[in-house]
């Protein structure tokens with residue numbers, strides 16, 4: 609395991625030891641790990657083009673918050689140094705396994721985006737796909753993301769959000785209690801776009817889209833980036 613500013617490991621080398629006691633090991637974390645793993649193929653099908661555009665141009669040191677089972681390794685440029693900040697104990701083994709096939713370096717950290725264990729202005733990019741919906745204090749998470757980004761660094765995101773008024777929004781509210789349990793704290797009615805708009809980035813660009821997921825509760829998303 610690296611200290612924050614240790615030199616990166618050689619390509620394919622992977623650090624695995626947790627650094628903090630913030631590991632999530634309860635039954636809700638276990639359910640989330642199962643759901644995330646089983647969703648991976650469908651998510652890839654729908655998100656592939658957007659992830660390619662958003663993630664492949666990123667370079668240098670990339671902090672991915674909540675990388676889950678590691679679907680985003682497929683999009684990172686060879687040679688990038690990826691730090692995965694992941695609190696769920698049940699996804700970490702799959703994440704580490706996937707990292708071995710990545711043509712860059714990877715470092716696993718255990719912890720929360722609400723208290724990122726990295727110095728200020730230390731990463732070139734931060735990535736979040738379907739994570740801010742589960743973070744209790746999104747404002748604090750975004751302040752932390754901005755803190756660790758270098759000036760001019762990018763926060764790239766795909767996040768599911770509250771649907772426009774209508775049937776899908778109603779479904780989101782009805783599903784919210786069960787969703788919260790099965791998604792280990794995931795909230796389907798978040799207005800994450802408002803949090804990002806208010807986070808103090810110098811430039812924010814995103815668009816709303818609706819993916820064709822089988823279970824539509826999380827299908828309304830924002831796709832874009834914010835620059836420090």
Ligand SMILES: C[S@@+](CC[C@H](N)C(=O)[O-])C[C@H]1O[C@@H](n2cnc3c(N)ncnc32)[C@H](O)[C@@H]1O
Nearest residue numbers: 673674675676695696720721737738739742743
């Ligand atoms: C729905 S999964 C998405 C996983 C992955 N990003 C993807 O696109 O498939 C949400 C992930 O966010 C992680 N997560 C939840 N709360 C977090 C927090 N406070 N800080 C960092 N990661 C968190 C979960 O452990 C889980 O891996």
